[in-house]
Amino acid sequence: MKAVTHKIAGVVFKTESNKELPLLGDDPFKLFMTDDDSFDVHNSVCKVDFDPTTALLPPEKGPAPLLNDSRISQDWLNNPFFKCPQVRERLNGLPDDAAAREIWIEEHYVYIYNFSCNRLDIFYTEEFGGFVTEQQKYMPEHCVASNFQQIFSSFLPNFSAILLHGAGVVRKGRAVLFFAPDEGGKTTVVKHSNGEPVLSDDQLIMRRKDGDIVAHATPLGTMTSGPCQARVGAVFLLEKAPAFGLKSIAPAEFVQCVWSMHQNNTFFLPRNLKKTAFQILCNLSYQVPVYLMHFPKNYVDWDAIDAAME
Numbered sequence: 103m104k105a106v107t108h109k110i111a112g113v114v115f116k117t118e119s120n121k122e123l124p125l126l127g128d129d130p131f132k133l134f135m136t137d138d139d140s141f142d143v144h145n146s147v148c149k150v151d152f153d154p155t156t157a158l159l160p161p162e163k164g165p166a167p168l169l170n171d172s173r174i175s176q177d178w179l180n181n182p183f184f185k186c187p188q189v190r191e192r193l194n195g196l197p198d199d200a201a202a203r204e205i206w207i208e209e210h211y212v213y214i215y216n217f218s219c220n221r222l223d224i225f226y227t228e229e230f231g232g233f234v235t236e237q238q239k240y241m242p243e244h245c246v247a248s249n250f251q252q253i254f255s256s257f258l259p260n261f262s263a264i265l266l267h268g269a270g271v272v273r274k275g276r277a278v279l280f281f282a283p284d285e286g287g288k289t290t291v292v293k294h295s296n297g298e299p300v301l302s303d304d305q306l307i308m309r310r311k312d313g314d315i316v317a318h319a320t321p322l323g324t325m326t327s328g329p330c331q332a333r334v335g336a337v338f339l340l341e342k343a344p345a346f347g348l349k350s351i352a353p354a355e356f357v358q359c360v361w362s363m364h365q366n367n368t369f370f371l372p373r374n375l376k377k378t379a380f381q382i383l384c385n386l387s388y389q390v391p392v393y394l395m396h397f398p399k400n401y402v403d404w405d406a407i408d409a410a411m412e
Contacts, residue, residue: 109138258309262309291402
């Protein structure tokens, strides 16, 4: 297995694969690589081979925790992935507590979450039903690159943290955060930050520490200054408009908007971790000023933003 280790927001992620994963060794991930031997989160990406025509193993030899889990349908248990010895080994290693595990199956891969030890196993096959698609030829990279958010966010609530789809820069020692859907202007705003340290133009980690919410840089975007962090000073919901303007909004409005944007990052979490993630977002919105920011193309009034933080 080939392994690479990153330290993001103080959490050490070890990602290993039986195939090369070049993206995790290139910029901007290279900026976050570490030689730390210990790790907090273990991600494993593994190509498996199996014969879909193989007879199913008897139920009594199946993964014991799954047989008693009402959320797992017989159709899932009949999935060819569950015939694979490597997959069954990981399933049998899951905790008995259904709230401490999660399984997600797609046509060509399966995700197995073990929340008790912060481990994510991704198993995929290049041959499913006897054919190989162009996309499947690059399945190791596809499994990782198209699921970065899940790989680097699944266990963050165990570390009092959450990944948010937003951009951020550090001004006067504090983090200024901007939230918007894709193509909503996050990267445009960051590009006009006048050389200030960039946390990210797309994905940020919020981590609760000593009662404060600290924003951390991530490599999950196209722009970052590398590992850096700052206590949050203000947050802004972006909306493109002919003229620049700031309007204070209620924290609850911000929470509702941002939480709905992050369902893909939280729907599979156990209830306790989902609650932790929601509380971190609420803490963020009630601890700092929250604004709706109207801005025209290629113009950001940083003086107004600095004044809003005050």
